[in-house]
Amino acid sequence: MSKLKLNLGPQHPSTHGVLRLILELEGEKIISCEPDIGYLHRGMEKMAEKLSYIQYLPLVDRIDYLAGFFYSELLCRTVEKALGVELSKRVKAIRVMLLELNRIASHLLWIGAFLMDLGAVSPFFYAFREREVILKYFEKITGQRMMNNYFVFGGVRRDIFSLEDVENIINILPDKVKDYEALITENPIFVQRTKGKGVLDKETAFNFGITGVNLRASGVNLDFRVKDYLYERIDFNPVVLDGADSWSRYKARVLEIKESINIIKQTLKVLESEKELEQKLVNPLNLTLPEGEYIQEIEAPRGLASIYIKSTEEKSPYRLKWRTGSYYSVNLLRKILKGAYLNDAIAISGSLDIILPEVDK
Amino acid sequence: MNYLYFLYIEFLAKHNIPQLFGDLTFYVIPCCIIFCALLVVVLALVLFERKLLGWFTQRKGPNRVGLWGILQTLADAFKLLCKENITPKGADRFLFNLAPVVIFVPVMIALGLIPYSSEFTFMNFQTNLLIFIVIGALPVLSILLAGWASNNKYSLFGSMRSVAQILAYELPMAFVILSVAVLGSSLNLTQIIYAQSSGGGILGWFGIPCIIGFVIMFICVIAELNRCPFDLPEAESELICGYNTEYSGMRFAIFYLSEYAMLFANSMLLAVLFLGGFLSPFGKYLSPIIFPPDVSWIIIYFEQAFWLFAKTFLIIFVVIWIRATFPRMAQFDLLKFSWAVLLPVSILNLFLMVVLKYLTGGGYV
């Protein structure tokens, strides 16, 4: 049979942004896949070398606009660790709470978009309805829905308020998640399309540098939150599933939403006992880091995110590098799509939760 | 229909117009009626679907244009008509333009074959049902043309998927229709409907003895119309828009229109075959009870049409409900489902129906 070259994207409805896949097909079977990225490249690393730290901070949220808090947390953390700033309990609790809310919002969006890829319309709207509540809360406390720019070096921009909204969110969400599960999880067509499709075994996942939910759905207990200093006093269990297929990745994300709700509950208790906001903000003017190299990591919704800063005691970093989870997931597509059919390919690439601004940086 | 024909000829004779003219024009009139009615029905149907989908997904649906958004689809249609017709470079112009025409004609014919009330079928042949099946499979030809002529790989994929799908689902559907024909001892839709009146109301409908067939036919109709969960030929997230990716403006509007008209025609066929068509679900028509006898003889026809439309819209409602609930099937599972599950079950169903007919004293007709 002769081969057919198909250009999927960058303006394709289901590539979640501007991913371009050059597929070679035999009938509808994919024999090779070559991801082509760079349509959203903003030169984040080059910009860092020109800007001072405080000028760079608002840009950092844009690396992954669905999980902006994680990236600003990384930059703030690097500065704080380098200068030896200690965070008070309340600041830590605020940060953990917002990070987890952001994780829930990100996973909710993924559920909607993934089901949209599979051709189901309704879950998209249901998931967005709940995400909307969370974003409304973000807007209330930070003034922005997505690119929040709320964490600053040494603390948060202003104290948090209206915690009853958060309580409301975590009270409603479990019921709503139950709704999605009723609609999706056991749906025979959904199971048929995802069970056993896009299998990602442990060795391949390690080899391709896959982290985060995608790795944990393959049966590896690796959650960088466990060793994270923000999550020190928080009791939670990383979600680990054995299926290694698209269905497990879906299920793992749903369970992770529940786990995040659990974490938020604990932070709310801390916030109730620690009423006073104590924080020693770093003066951002003429801020320089001591000479050296700094690496910080965090468990973002799409896998391990880390930052590397090499400082030469100047206003802007000498070199700054981001590691993002999606970048490696895109690389994995080369392997995981081989031999899949075209309509499975969409489901598989959707299940990996690739978000393009994170890939292109 | 004969009755209407005589009325028409009589009317012409009064005005000294030759009968030949009447014979010629009589069949033009229904075409015009169908076309106008079709436009209205399709516009209503699109609005119905959008409103329902809106409610299913906790939105309001269209609610700005006109009262409760009634004019929304009209405005959309107008917008489509105003848009530029684009023919892509490298497309086969003749076939590209032919495809929308080819999809439109069979839909019109199919609508003419349905008995809207006991006296009102535009084309009442002895083998109505058979013609409907043949006509109903024709739109795939247009889809194939559209996919091939567009010079677009996504369109080609869409049309190829569509052909495979319709081939797979036509067969079980034919077996089910055969079993209904056995039950009704006829290939004429009106007679099949009358055969369902014996039980008095719902109990006589073929949907009850032939429930398996009803379900199979329902699935097949959804598949043949390329609707969710069988909407692979135009899978939005995979093939962008499948075979009509390259169509714009008027031509796209025709595709869109025919799709909904086909949905309407096929739902009506389902209602006719399994839900008693224009029969009242209570066994008796309501209009003789409500209206005095001198007007009820004509109102009864409207009541029959009302029941048919009510049943049709019920079926369409379920189709939309399914669309709001299920994800899309995979191509492989879809074909496997037809050949491995539906086909054997439909043959079994046919066998059961033949036995049933024999036992209830119908004998072989």
Place this chain on the structure above:
Amino acid sequence: MNWTEFQNIFKDCRLEGEKIVINSDLLKTIEFIKTNYHFEMLKEIIASDNGDGNVELTYRLFSLEDEEDLLISINVQDEAESISSIFESAVADEKEIFDLFGVKFIGNPELKRLYMPEYWKGHPLRKDYKEDDERLNWNE
């Protein structure tokens, strides 16, 4: 991992803070570390221009058992050995470094421009990169 044992095998290396700095035999060293000390994952490759014409490549390996990182760094000029045969994820990292730093990785199957267009001159994260391309002034 056992540092003294490691130094006995690879004499040409030294410890600088948390980093192991090697001068040659990159591929061999990393393969040895992967097989003998169970560092199953390559988290990332960090490149940084030293300013003297050398690019420092830092390989961050990760071991699941101990949940710890290992940094291996090497100074290269314009060419380096590709470790894509050991870690598939290196393909992506090396591609990025090639695009931004111009380091050619020998043995990488898909070395070409990633973010920048094919016709782009220079490698933007090099310290000697000049922003005098006429295309950069399009909006002024």
